[in-house]
Amino acid sequence: MNKVIAVFTKESFLVPVVAIILGLLTGAIAMLAGGFNPIQAYMALIEKVFGSAYNFGETIRQITPLIFTGLAVAFAFRTGLFNIGAEGQFIVGMIAATTVGVSFDLPAYIHAPLAVIAGAVAGGLWGSIAGYLKAARGVNEVITSIMLNWVALYLANWVMNAFFIPTGQQRSEMIKESSMITITWLSQMFDSARLHWGTLIAVLAAIFFYVILWKTKSGYELRAVGLNPHASEYAGMNVNRNVVKAMFIGGMFAGIGGACEILGVFHYQAIMTAQPGYGFDGIAVALIGGNTPLGVVLAAILFGILTFGAAGMKFGAGVPVELIRVVIASVIFFVAAHGIVKIFVKPILQKKKEGGH
Amino acid sequence: MDWGLIISNLVHDTIVFSTALIFASLGGLYSERSGVVNIALEGMMIIGAFTGAVLTYAFQDSLGPLAPWIGFILAGVAGAIFALPHAVASVTFKADQTVSGVALNFLAAGLSVYLTKIIFNGAGQTTTLSSVFTKWSIPVLHDIPYLGHAIFEAYPTSFLAFIAVFFTWYLIFKTPFGLRLRAVGEHPRAADTVGINVKKMRYTAVMISGALAALGGATISLTTTSNFSHNTVSGQGFIAIAALIFGKWHPAGAMGAALFFGVAQAIKSLVQIFGLTKYIPTEFIFMLPYVLTILVMAGLVGRSSAPAALGKPYDTGSR
Numbered sequence: 001m002n003k004v005i006a007v008f009t010k011e012s013f014l015v016p017v018v019a020i021i022l023g024l025l026t027g028a029i030a031m032l033a034g035g036f037n038p039i040q041a042y043m044a045l046i047e048k049v050f051g052s053a054y055n056f057g058e059t060i061r062q063i064t065p066l067i068f069t070g071l072a073v074a075f076a077f078r079t080g081l082f083n084i085g086a087e088g089q090f091i092v093g094m095i096a097a098t099t100v101g102v103s104f105d106l107p108a109y110i111h112a113p114l115a116v117i118a119g120a121v122a123g124g125l126w127g128s129i130a131g132y133l134k135a136a137r138g139v140n141e142v143i144t145s146i147m148l149n150w151v152a153l154y155l156a157n158w159v160m161n162a163f164f165i166p167t168g169q170q171r172s173e174m175i176k177e178s179s180m181i182t183i184t185w186l187s188q189m190f191d192s193a194r195l196h197w198g199t200l201i202a203v204l205a206a207i208f209f210y211v212i213l214w215k216t217k218s219g220y221e222l223r224a225v226g227l228n229p230h231a232s233e234y235a236g237m238n239v240n241r242n243v244v245k246a247m248f249i250g251g252m253f254a255g256i257g258g259a260c261e262i263l264g265v266f267h268y269q270a271i272m273t274a275q276p277g278y279g280f281d282g283i284a285v286a287l288i289g290g291n292t293p294l295g296v297v298l299a300a301i302l303f304g305i306l307t308f309g310a311a312g313m314k315f316g317a318g319v320p321v322e323l324i325r326v327v328i329a330s331v332i333f334f335v336a337a338h339g340i341v342k343i344f345v346k347p348i349l350q351k352k353k354e355g356g357h
Numbered sequence: 358m359d360w361g362l363i364i365s366n367l368v369h370d371t372i373v374f375s376t377a378l379i380f381a382s383l384g385g386l387y388s389e390r391s392g393v394v395n396i397a398l399e400g401m402m403i404i405g406a407f408t409g410a411v412l413t414y415a416f417q418d419s420l421g422p423l424a425p426w427i428g429f430i431l432a433g434v435a436g437a438i439f440a441l442p443h444a445v446a447s448v449t450f451k452a453d454q455t456v457s458g459v460a461l462n463f464l465a466a467g468l469s470v471y472l473t474k475i476i477f478n479g480a481g482q483t484t485t486l487s488s489v490f491t492k493w494s495i496p497v498l499h500d501i502p503y504l505g506h507a508i509f510e511a512y513p514t515s516f517l518a519f520i521a522v523f524f525t526w527y528l529i530f531k532t533p534f535g536l537r538l539r540a541v542g543e544h545p546r547a548a549d550t551v552g553i554n555v556k557k558m559r560y561t562a563v564m565i566s567g568a569l570a571a572l573g574g575a576t577i578s579l580t581t582t583s584n585f586s587h588n589t590v591s592g593q594g595f596i597a598i599a600a601l602i603f604g605k606w607h608p609a610g611a612m613g614a615a616l617f618f619g620v621a622q623a624i625k626s627l628v629q630i631f632g633l634t635k636y637i638p639t640e641f642i643f644m645l646p647y648v649l650t651i652l653v654m655a656g657l658v659g660r661s662s663a664p665a666a667l668g669k670p671y672d673t674g675s676r
Contacts, residue, residue: 336453
């Protein structure tokens with residue numbers, strides 16, 4: 001029995017790793033087809049990320065929101081919901097943080113936490129719209145949350161234009177210094193890379209994710225609903241309430257992520273012409289991470305490196321940055337169709353088995 | 358103010374904007390009627406818009422007005438090929454169909470801009486096409502006051518879309534092929550028992566789906582935008598899915614829903630023309646189609662009737 005478990009744990013590790021390798025290979029093929037040198041490009045990617053203190057710090061900056069949105073998607077997944085709306089929840093978190101950051105004058109120890117909490121609540125409420133519509137009206141949460149992403153985008157632009165953007169400009173006024181969560185000394189250590197407390201909050205959020213799902217009664221219910229809503233209903237759990245709750249908590253993660261981008265990185269909010277994309281990358285992060293908190297953090301690190309390093313590929317090998325989207329898409333595809341990956345994994349597993357005997 | 362003219366213009370614009378949605382939601386219909394969820398309509402439309410624009414660009418100097426037709430048709434072919442991985446993942450490897458669809462959406466968004474940059478020396482969009490579809494006027498009928506301009510003056514793609522609706526209805530409900538397709542989506546085991554090849558039907562359906570959605574995408578780049586960029590499709594694939602659900606997986610219903618969403622977009626341009634943006638912020642007008650979609654879906658409580666086996670991989674061994 002123990003051996004069986006061991007094999008399964010191996011597979012849960014091997015499948016994403018092989019999927020990542022296959023994804024990178026697909027990217028390499030796309031590069032060869034486009035007349036680029038994939039080895040040179042991937043080397044440039046690594047060099048970009050690890051080449052200087054500034055870029056390394058900026059990679060951490062890039063990883064942070066991905067942890068948040070990854071957790072947002074993974075949490076809902078655990079309750080059987082596909083939260084494709086992390087994008088919108090992230091955006092409303094940004095709106096809330098900007099609003100609090102610009103409008104109030106408070107001591108820093110109240111102002112900054114208040115702005116983060118505002119982002120969390122906004123993201124949570126935005127997420128629970130899709131949760132409520134699913135629970136009360138039976139509407140597929142995938143469709144509603146995609147629509148809510150667009151609504152959030154235009155809502156953000158309207159709020160900014162109407163209240164916070166001085167005429168003739170493209171971005172809001174700066175948030176008050178008391179609401180900023182930048183870590184100045186750490187930032188200086190990394191050649192003024194934009195490092196902030198959000199990264200620590202992200203790690204705490206991952207721990208919170210673990211504790212609430214696996215150490216509390218409420219988390220047990222959330223997971224039970226995800227595994228079998230009918231059995232949960234029969235056992236006396238309120239499925240609908242759990243659906244809304246899961247979307248609220250998931251949305252909260254994304255909302256904090258959005259808030260931290262404003263409070264720690266930009267300190268203002270600009271007019272958006274397209275989705276920022278962190279929410280969509282969160283889907284990939286959650287899937288590669290197997291919807292576990294540790295997995296999400298590791299996957300976010302990988303995706304942060306890929307997306308930030310993409311600029312290096314452009315600079316070092318002339319490869320358009322969109323190539324990295326092809327890599328990410330392929331990784332998601334191979335994780336989804338893990339049957340394909342297993343064809344590649346099988347020989348490895350069999351060899352191990354033979355070696356063991 | 359000539360209200361007849363305003364309404365005539367509104368209907369005219371509605372048809373322009375609905376065409377892509379009609380193609381794409383019909384595409385979704387084939388796939389979902391066969392039991393395969395297709396959230397990848399967005400990505401398939403992107404591939405269609407990209408292929409249509411690039412091939413038209415390639416042929417416009419040599420073939421002139423024929424070029425958009427080549428682009429349009431080959432966009433359909435490209436869409437069918439692009440849909441193949443979705444079929445492989447969801448039918449053969451029994452993957453989560455929503456996740457596989459998301460992967461294809463990512464792939465389309467990345468690949469199309471990647472290739473655009475390679476072809477157009479680093480530019481994120483194609484150059485404006487010199488040869489795109491021009492509107493056709495049906496002889497005699499287009500002279501009818503108001504109605505003529507509203508309905509009988511449209512892009513050839515619009516006429517094709519309405520023909521496709523009728524054709525799909527006939528194929529799905531009046532032919533053995535359609536019966537098999539529906540059987541596979543409702544009760545694959547029963548279908549298998551009477552000798553229908555479930556996997557083959559689903560592969561076929563997903564590929565038809567890709568072709569039609571791509572035609573929808575090509576419609577956008579070859580009629581309204583005259584180029585391809587990263588935001589040419591901008592969520593219309595998802596609205597097409599909403600139209601499919603709103604239209605209860607029926608060709609006429611999907612067409613009706615697509616026209617409804619088309620009105621939302623047509624009103625958008627109408628509001629801008631009338632200078633109403635002074636009173637209603639443009640952002641709210643941009644939101645309109647998406648808010649309407651949510652409201653419409655919320656109003657559909659338990660009345661949507663999805664194919665019974667939708668989203669469930671068929672396993673020959675299971676009962």
